[in-house]
Amino acid sequence: MLSKKTKYALHALTYLGRHKDEKTVLIQEIAEEHGISHKFLENILLELKKAGMLGSKKGKGGGYYLIKEPKDIPLSKVIRLLDGPIALLPCVSLNYYEPCEECKNEAVCGINKVMIQVRDETLKILENKSLEDILNKE
Amino acid sequence: MLSKKTKYALHALTYLGRHKDEKTVLIQEIAEEHGISHKFLENILLELKKAGMLGSKKGKGGGYYLIKEPKDIPLSKVIRLLDGPIALLPCVSLNYYEPCEECKNEAVCGINKVMIQVRDETLKILENKSLEDILNKE
DNA sequence: CATAAACCCTACATATTTTATAGGGTTTAT
């Protein structure tokens, strides 16, 4: 299941996608709309900004805005950023690899092999769904 | 990511699958093989038993054994049992449905719609991989 | 050029979930 962080990120991105014509949107506005704490949401938006999905403008009249086309923001990217690995096991994660503690020999582990397949097929799904798909379904 | 419970369950099922010819296998044996606490593993095996995947025999010479063909134990079933929902959001879970707290109106939520698609495609993957696939890859 | 609006950062606090541990009771084969 997705963490609240990721859910909030998706809601915020969706909100920004809906308000693309306006130059910037206030944190406060998104927070109130979705009942999220201002400060918590701020952290999330900063992460999204650092990851290159959002831009921001300081000072009076400032706020956040999308700097990519919604079709260029895949779910996989958002989930990885806020929730971490998409793989079901650390030993098959592409971006967050770690050996499994309880595993003696990864090279001969059937679970490992099957989970690599699961990962690849799951990735295909999440890379092919984007913010645009969400916006189109509203 | 899968919880340790689910990982241990997969290891235990795999172990039992490899020792199908023996009538029963001791908890202790599986626990030692994988460095799992006896008691913790016991809980997991009990859950698997209640779910109809394992059988057990009490008394001297007792233990656990598979009561299904490995091909009839899909990953989806093991994951659901120990980890809960496969869906990424409670509002799109087939087996553990709950409305999302922060969602005002599920009927018009694009995130919900897209996550239903993700769930269906993910399920296809996990229902088509079974214990047999793991055993075959060893 | 002062000031208010908004972004940016660090550290800490609370709540929830995961991962066990403890201890004892029940069933069954020999």
Next chain:
DNA sequence: ATAAACCCTATAAAATATGTAGGGTTTATG
């Protein structure tokens, strides 16, 4: 009879997710 193994409930430690607090920095505007 007894030892081996399953079965159950409650509690505790550890890790993670979630949220707060407080203040500093940048910038548009009057």
